[in-house]
Amino acid sequence: MLNKQEVRHCLDTMGEMFPHARCELNHSNPFELVIAVLLSAQCTDVLVNKVTKTLFEKYKTPADYLAVSEEELQNDIRSIGLFRNKAKNIRKLCSILINEYNGAVPGDRDELMRLPGVGRKTANVVVSVAFGVPAIAVDTHVERVSKRLAFCRWKDSVLEVEKALMRKIPKEEWSISHHRMIFFGRYHCKAQNPQCTVCPLLDLCREGKKRTRKMEKQLAD
Secondary structure (H helix, E strand, C coil), X not given: CCXXXXXXXXXXXHHHHCCCCCCCCCCCCHHHHHXXXXXXXXXXXXXXXXXXXXXXXXXXXXXXXXXXXXXXXXXXXXXXXXXXXXXXXXXXXXXXXXXXXCCCCCCCHHHHCCCCCCCHHHHHHHHHHHHCCCCCCCCHHHHHHHHHCCCCCCCCCHHHHHHHHHHHXXXXXXXXXXXXXXXXXXXXXXXXXXXXXXXXXXXXXXXXXXXXXHHHHHHHC
């Protein structure tokens, strides 16, 4: 695995590559962010933003989501994967917010994780983006980048990846590093076609070296 100095180099390089990395889910308050992140499970941010453009015009508060039938909400998010389950969770979540939190989104990760459809990743995104609490949300991009660059072990669970990153990244940089790693994974170190041959981190990436050697061998054959 990479040592702290090597991790530092990786983080600085990602920062140079993606200086404006941020949450790409459109929202104007913590409640909209919770809904957007919940909808983004197994779905692209681009599609979520397309749906929430009209969704957030129609539904402003938790009460608005409960004022319509579940079928109507399903129709409003039908183009998103798992829309039936997500509609059900949104309505349950809104009911809890109204009954237990006076309609406001809690800023505590553990309390957020009590809400239907809100797992650790979603809770970390919300506390970080909406409330400025240092956190690292491990989505598919962060996990892939962390394992390819050996920030952690290949066999590590998502929680183990998060803990490894929290140990190796200064706490004040958790949130911005999370966004930069997402951008690095989404636009450069992609799942199917990572840009290994032009990657400034290739010299530190065992996975990248393996991929480039394989490509060179195929070209030679």
